[in-house]
Amino acid sequence: MKRYLPLTLWGAMLLVIAGVLLWLENDFLWKLQEQNLFLDTSLFFKERMVVPGGLLSWLGTYLTQYFYYPWMGVMLLCVLWLLLMWLVMRIFQLPVQWSALALIPVGLLLITIVDMGYWVYMLKLQGHVFVATLGTIAVMLMLWFFKVQPWHFSFRVMTMIITCALGYPLFGIYGLAAVLLMGIWSWRLERWSLRRKVGYIVMALLIAIVVPLMCYRQLYHQTNLANIYYAGLPLYYVTEEHHAYYIPYYLLALFFVVMALVPLRQVKLLKSILIQGVVLVALVVGVALSWFRDENYHHELRMQRCIEQNDWNGVLKEAARQQDEPTRAIVMMRNLALSRLGRQGEDMYTYENGSKAYAAPFGMRLMLVAGPLMYYQYGMLNYSSRLSTEMGVEFGWRVENLKMLAKCALLRNEQQQARKYLRLLKHTTFYGEWAGKAPSLPELQSVKRMMHYENVLSGDQGNIESFLMSRLDECTDTTDVYFQEQTLLASLWTKDINNFWYHFNDYVRLHPKARIPRYYQEAAYLYCMIEGREGVDRMPFDDSIRQSFNSFAMAAERYDNADVDVARSALQAFRHTYFYDYYLMRQLPEY
Known part of the structure; x- marks a missing residue:
């Protein structure tokens, strides 16, 4: 014994x-x-x-x-x-x-x-x-x-x-x-x-x-x-x-x-x-x-896994658990899930927002956490492929890189290139079956709807989100209503008023009988007030939009000259509105 x-x-x-x-x-x-x-x-x-x-x-x-x-x-x-x-x-x-x-x-x-x-x-x-x-x-x-x-x-x-x-x-x-x-x-x-x-x-x-x-x-x-x-x-x-x-x-x-x-x-x-x-x-x-314990780190990993499984509700379920200020990787993956489910215009600001630095002892960037993934999901395949290749050369080739390169090649109809990556994956223990089914992956159809950019490749200076949103905001293609809505959402991010009106008018034209989502109404009402447009009260905004704006304007007056961090804390009651985002979240650092 x-x-x-x-x-x-x-x-x-x-x-x-x-x-x-x-x-x-x-x-x-x-x-x-x-x-x-x-x-x-x-x-x-x-x-x-x-x-x-x-x-x-x-x-x-x-x-x-x-x-x-x-x-x-x-x-x-x-x-x-x-x-x-x-x-x-x-x-x-x-x-x-x-x-x-x-x-x-x-x-x-x-x-x-x-x-x-x-x-x-x-x-x-x-x-x-x-x-x-x-x-x-x-x-x-x-x-x-x-x-x-x-x-x-x-x-x-x-x-x-x-x-x-x-x-x-x-x-x-x-x-x-x-x-x-x-x-x-x-x-x-x-x-x-x-x-x-x-x-x-x-x-x-x-x-x-x-x-x-x-x-x-x-x-x-x-x-x-x-x-x-x-x-x-x-x-x-x-x-x-x-x-x-x-x-x-x-x-x-x-x-x-x-x-x-x-x-x-x-x-x-x-x-x-x-x-x-x-x-x-x-x-x-x-x-x-x-033991490394960081809320954002584990949220990021869980969201990446859900996206890999095409589980958009799983991404949002993880986002709902957020207690700390999120990193931009979390915000981008959450917004991607909302857009895939058609809920970004209604629910985008109901989740925690922010730009917390990554809990790493070195300068960690969004590019390394989810750069190729974000470029791929938003249809910017040239950038996803380049970043995947650069990371493969720098850190060694990984399953993640090969899968991304294979999917980008399939979407660009580069069959020989795709076969090269898929052939390599067939020599792995667990991804041979995935490689055989890759050409018919359901996610490819969603990404294909985002492929309405010019076929160019330039530098992003490592700032994935701002570069991607700016490129999307500049697009004028309206052949796909899903892509067009993404351009409108990008204009909310860039806060470019002229581009917003351009995309907003296209959105209204493409959805003549549909109710305009809340955050598009909030942005339109805010920009009307900024530009001093007449007849705003006669426009078909929801009453709750007017009431919310008036309440925000009255509360914000007391913090006109206050530090932005003080104002953010004091106006937390309005953090679920575009008004709060426009005035208080526009100078977030991009890691």
Whole structure:
């Protein structure tokens, strides 16, 4: 019974971890596989192997794709963590009473996943979610191989050289870590002299320094010299290094150094329980504090997933949960859903509005969160394709990029181009069926209704929303009533009065017997008052529009010279009107 205690403890903890991950991070796990690409071709394997640690990256991309079903990806992760804990206990010969310590590396590896946040859009290491776990398991296996070798000095040195020569190309930094641990392991061997122990460590250091340099000179041409000792680690760098994200890796290395140096022996049960209890509480607190929690981030992920499933009501359901000031990505996705359901003119301002900065330690932009998606859904296919291609080149090709490029090519009737992307997707595990059905996707018909722009390509300076709305506002095509209404909505965003009247007159002409939606009436009434048009009272505005405007005008008079933030707070009762948007929300920053 006693020997099953570690498995019982580990299994219980892994069940808790799996449950919390699936409950809190289901959409994040789905996003991981969207930002991943694995192809079952020899060329894909060769492309991964052109950098140190290529095998880890190849295996990592293979396993990450199983987050297509989040529960399946989490199950694979937990199986690997269970194997890792067993290896730690076996290799370091932990007594059963110390089995809880094997949870420490799992907790640290969990932190590298849950503290990611907006880095999910930026990390360039392919398969990074599984790479650290696979690399740590590889370290344990190499150390185990070293342990079972004969104790002859020269034989063990040769083992370290071979391990590094093979381990570095396959496992990157984890191959180097294995060699260093082999050197440190000598301190546990009481029969050896201090001189021999120091000799092992010096030899391990020399091997770990020289082998990467030799590989850099002779084997690899796509690795920066500054990064040769970090190959296999995700680089948390945009304009500067973000060292805090490397702390779990430092602690992981420290854990194995301590395990290699200090053999744990049987102690009184109460003492071991107390020590492990403190360690585990610290680990749980560390995971909880490191867990990235941001309302807007999770709303964005959920909305993207709903849009992918053509679930527009799901997008609005998520928008209704908004408590904090939203980011522009949330506002754009919500307005897109309203427009697809024909409700934007009536309900656009009933939801929270704003432009909160993204909760990222670097300058995050709407372009990276949903740029290609927004351009695609609004029919600006040239811009969606360009941005998808640029992101593929910069961050590595992803399923998300290939799907977007395929859909844009299909809509432009570029059949050869579309076949190229669809053929690649057929080499994935889960998107082959999607690739076969792509030409008949229902969403293509909705996007096709938005394709009434000139066939041009220019620069947007990274400001997706303002560029898109301005281009849409300039369009005069009226062949599709849906597209024409979008031009009217764009004029509400740009607040260009002349363009509004142009689009408003077209809208009235195209909907002769329909009731004019509330926000179009509010804009028309406001602009009539601004321009001092006569006979406004005789125009067919709803009575509630006049009453709302008069109430807003009276309340706003008291804040004519007030700071805009003060006025926004004081006039919250009118935040669901276009009047509030026109006067108080026109200078929002665009991130």
